[in-house]
Amino acid sequence: MTLAPDAVARPTIPELIDEATVEAIAGEAWVALVGEDEVLVPLPADLPAETLSAWVDVVGPWTGSVVLTTGRQTAADLTRALLGQAAPELLDHEDVADAFGEIANVVGGNVKAALPGPSTLGLPQVGEAPDVRNPADVCRLEVLWRGQPLVVSVQGALPALSTPHPNPPHPNGASL
Amino acid sequence: MKILVADDSRVMRQIVIRTLRQAGYDDHDIVEAEDGRDAYDKVQAENPDLVLSDWNMPNMTGLECLQALRSAGSGVPFGFVTSEGSQEMRDKASAAGALFLIAKPFNEETFRENLDGVIA
Structure with missing residues (x-):
């Protein structure tokens, strides 16, 4: 039997990084960006129905995404914490996308540095999280920030999905 | 002196500016640029004394901006503030003429370590 070259050469993420390393990276980013007293508590909890994700893609010997997902209100609270006194009274989506995306960028950049290279880092994206392609190629960290759940998922992009989006448009054009 | 961020x-520009102040560099003029292309144009227009630049940006990366500046004859002191601090990137930054590379996340101490001697 001959395996495809990718199956032989490509390591999965649990072979490359563990939860403790991701937790240390995220914790350091939180202290530096969000605030000196801001800690992430490694406890699992259910995410609320309304979530927002921010992620960066890593392309190299390991290819995938570093995805942060939390409740929309928590993402807004994070934005206020990052902006500090510069936070406007009313946040718009652009502020939240910018701040949450930048946290994902910093966490993703440091995860990338812990992985074998050379690899490249994409620009931050914000929206609905990319689908998990291969459950064996995921390192998932569940934490609480100010008592609210947040998930950091380092997830492989392979194999490619047969459909580009998990929620294709409804046949009648209505949004699901 | 004038610093281009x-x-x-x-949000990150604001954090960089805030960290500059916390590090004690609080009496300098700050100019902001939103990507490498904008930074290149503002170096020409504003003649800053120092550029603090992200690496990964749309339109023109920080590295491309630095290379374009050096090709155009600008010797403006240039440092990176970026979410990636691998040795490979530090080598590339140094080869292109950058003075330093500060990896995010950073704090005021990191800024002082890299900027003392660069900022008067």
């Missing part, structure tokens, strides 16, 4: 994230 280039980052496509407005």
Whole structure:
């Protein structure tokens, strides 16, 4: 039997990084960006129905995404914490996308540095999280920030999905 | 002196500016640029004494901006503030003429370590 070259050469993420390393990276980013007293508590909890994700893609010997997902209100609270006194009274989506995306960028950049290279880092994206392609190629960290759940998922992009989006448009054009 | 802060994230520009102040560099003029292309143009127009630039930006990366500046004859002191601090990137930054590379996340101490001697 001959395996495809990718199956032989490509390591999965649990072979490359563990939860403790991701937790240390995220914790350091939180202290530096969000605030000196801001800690992430490694406890699992259910995410609320309304979530927002921010992620960066890593392309190299390991290819995938570093995805942060939390409740929309928590993402807004994070934005206020990052902006500090510069936070406007009313946040718009652009502020939240910018701040949450930048946290994902910093966490993703440091995860990338812990992985074998050379690899490249994409620009931050914000929206609905990319689908998990291969459950064996995921390192998932569940934490609480100010008592609210947040998930950091380092997830492989392979194999490619047969459909580009998990929620294709409804046949009648209505949004699901 | 005048410091140009280039980052496509407005939030990160504010954090960089805040950290500069916390590090004690609080009496300098700050100019902001939102990508590498904007930074290149503003170096020409504003003649800053130092550029603090993100690496990964749309339109023109920080590295491309630095290379374009050096090709155009600008010797403006240039340092990176970026989410990636691998040795490979530090080598590339140094080869292109950058004075330093500060990896995010950073704090005021990191800024002082890299900027003392660069900022008067």
